[in-house]
Amino acid sequence: MSQDAQKTPYNPPALEFKSSTFSVPVLVISSNDLIIIEQQLQAKVLLAPEFFKNSPLVLDIQELNKQSIEIDVVAVIEVIRKLGLLPIGIRGGDALQNEKAIALGIPLHSIHTSSTTIDAKKPKTLTPEPETKDLLQTGTTVITQPIRSGQRVYAAGDLVIIAQVSAGTEILAEGNIHVYGTLRGRALAGVQGNTEARIFCTDLQAELISIAGNYKISEDLNPSIRNTPVQIYLDKQTLVIKEI
Amino acid sequence: MARIIVVTSGKGGVGKTTTSAAIAMGLAKKGHKTAVIDFDVGLRNLDLIMGCERRVVYDFINVINGEASLNQALIKDKNCNLLYILAASQTRDKDALSQEGVGKVLEDLSKDFKYIVCDSPAGIERGAHLAMYFADDAFVVTNPEVSSVRDSDRMLGILSSKSRRAEQNKEPIKEYLLLTRYSPERVKLGEMLSVDDVQEILSLHLLGVIPESKSVLNASNSGIPVILDEKSDAGQAYADIVARYLGENKPHRFIDDKKGFFGKLFGGK
Numbered sequence: 085m086s087q088d089a090q091k092t093p094y095n096p097p098a099l100e101f102k103s104s105t106f107s108v109p110v111l112v113i114s115s116n117d118l119i120i121i122e123q124q125l126q127a128k129v130l131l132a133p134e135f136f137k138n139s140p141l142v143l144d145i146q147e148l149n150k151q152s153i154e155i156d157v158v159a160v161i162e163v164i165r166k167l168g169l170l171p172i173g174i175r176g177g178d179a180l181q182n183e184k185a186i187a188l189g190i191p192l193h194s195i196h197t198s199s200t201t202i203d204a205k206k207p208k209t210l211t212p213e214p215e216t217k218d219l220l221q222t223g224t225t226v227i228t229q230p231i232r233s234g235q236r237v238y239a240a241g242d243l244v245i246i247a248q249v250s251a252g253t254e255i256l257a258e259g260n261i262h263v264y265g266t267l268r269g270r271a272l273a274g275v276q277g278n279t280e281a282r283i284f285c286t287d288l289q290a291e292l293i294s295i296a297g298n299y300k301i302s303e304d305l306n307p308s309i310r311n312t313p314v315q316i317y318l319d320k321q322t323l324v325i326k327e328i
Numbered sequence: 329m330a331r332i333i334v335v336t337s338g339k340g341g342v343g344k345t346t347t348s349a350a351i352a353m354g355l356a357k358k359g360h361k362t363a364v365i366d367f368d369v370g371l372r373n374l375d376l377i378m379g380c381e382r383r384v385v386y387d388f389i390n391v392i393n394g395e396a397s398l399n400q401a402l403i404k405d406k407n408c409n410l411l412y413i414l415a416a417s418q419t420r421d422k423d424a425l426s427q428e429g430v431g432k433v434l435e436d437l438s439k440d441f442k443y444i445v446c447d448s449p450a451g452i453e454r455g456a457h458l459a460m461y462f463a464d465d466a467f468v469v470t471n472p473e474v475s476s477v478r479d480s481d482r483m484l485g486i487l488s489s490k491s492r493r494a495e496q497n498k499e500p501i502k503e504y505l506l507l508t509r510y511s512p513e514r515v516k517l518g519e520m521l522s523v524d525d526v527q528e529i530l531s532l533h534l535l536g537v538i539p540e541s542k543s544v545l546n547a548s549n550s551g552i553p554v555i556l557d558e559k560s561d562a563g564q565a566y567a568d569i570v571a572r573y574l575g576e577n578k579p580h581r582f583i584d585d586k587k588g589f590f591g592k593l594f595g596g597k
């Protein structure tokens with residue numbers, strides 16, 4: 085395993101620059117109403133509080149500037165920070181906005197990053213960094229390892245888990261969620277608002293289930309559906325849990 | 329090439345150090361040259377349980393810092409000449425452990441030892457992370473109660489994602505469940521989770537169940553790993569665990585209420 089019996093230098097260098105690409109959620113703002121921004125962002129955060137806690141984020145104000153809508157960059161950044169997110173960059177700003185951002189210690193990002201192509205597909209959405217690689221960009225994410233307490237998974241498309249999902253976890257998908265195993269954590273399907281999304285699982289003991297923001301907590305789940313395969317879908321804003 | 333075993337849990341006080349001492353002794357007694365390392369910098373107590381606290385001259389951190397050689401720091405066990413202890417420092421702060429330093433020590437030990445047992449500190453911070461990072465096998469020590477099970481679950485997540493094996497896309501760490509301080513009477517009263525409950529939550533290979541036992545305290549007071557107390561239930565449970573780990577087929581014991589027999593006799597369920 086450790087074939088390289090390399091000697092460590094006596095005084096190893098203390099630092100090194102490495103180039104690395106990260107995928108970071110981009111928050112595209114399309115309104116300059118701070119109250120509305122705060123409300124909507126808060127709603128997103130509440131959907132997956134563990135996921136968003138201290139999550140880095142790049143603020144994108146290109147859309148506003150295109151439409152010449154003025155925005156108070158300093159105030160927006162304050163709102164974002166207040167909700168527990170950590171802005172680490174801004175893009176699409178004009179000279180004055182950029183100057184203000186830098187004064188707050190927030191670096192500028194050019195629009196022509198590799199992630200632009202991804203954003204182009206789904207503008208105006210918050211795309212948190214998936215912990216697990218997608219098979220296809222928005223296809224199906226298949227996971228065969230158990231999801232353990234403290235872990236979270238985000239899938240841009242459907243999410244299929246062929247193992248158990250422990251309590252204290254969060255699994256999120258923009259599409260459907262399938263769990264072939266016991267589901268004990270929080271499962272949120274259709275997190276970008278897809279009301280057609282469904283959750284399927286072989287044993288429902290979840291802490292919370294949600295489809296497009298309509299949720300039920302474990303207390304509200306009928307114990308009679310335990311240990312039976314179920315599907316969960318939305319019928320006019322009401323979550324329906326049905327035996328399969 | 330040594331096999332590196334981490335004894336870990338997440339939650340504190342569940343029996344990691346007791347287990348590390350017992351299985352290291354058990355492996356050595358079976359004829360395998362074994363080293364046991366205390367990763368609990370600042371709170372060392374493996375040396376107390378091994379009864380070598382008065383023979384510590386140099387510790388793990390001294391070796392990492394190049395202030396002592398491994399040979400100077402390794403303490404030969406008084407009961408078994410195939411077992412060596414690398415004590416933790418009581419005086420240094422936790423940051424003294426570096427990933428590079430730990431990796432180097434483990435690599436050097438690997439040349440000479442068959443098994444290296446790493447006694448992890450509680451928590452999921454630096455010390456615990458470094459104790460598991462280089463592991464090949466993980467003994468996840470769990471007590472039959474909800475908070476301990478939850479912490480073990482969390483540790484399993486970390487083992488599968490933040491270890492060297494995970495980072496290098498190698499075969500994952502082999503994970504084993506050790507259920508300790510088990511009391512069938514209390515399970516019966518509904519005060520504790522049963523073996524089945526814990527296994528259902530963690531879905532993990534059960535290496536063995538160690539009963540709650542006075543012999544553990546007696547052993548640690550006299551500085552002799554409990555596995556050497558061959559008459560004790562806990563000692564036998566650890567001996568079974570070592571045997572199973574080495575591939576022997578041993579039926580599980582200490583799971584049922586001792587009084588179960590009479591219960592059956594008198595028509596209980």
Ligand SMILES: Nc1ncnc2c1ncn2[C@@H]1O[C@H](COP(=O)(O)OP(=O)(O)OP(=O)(O)O)[C@@H](O)[C@H]1O
Nearest residue numbers: 340341342343344345346450509539540541544545
């Ligand atoms: N099977 C057992 N029966 C009775 N007591 C036990 C048993 N196992 C451990 N103990 C007791 O539990 C206490 C904690 O054990 P130990 O120090 O091994 O735990 P630990 O997980 O290493 O703790 P820490 O997280 O502080 O390092 C000790 O007092 C020990 O004697």
Ligand SMILES: [Mg+2]
Nearest residue numbers: 344345368449
């Ligand atoms: Mg300990």
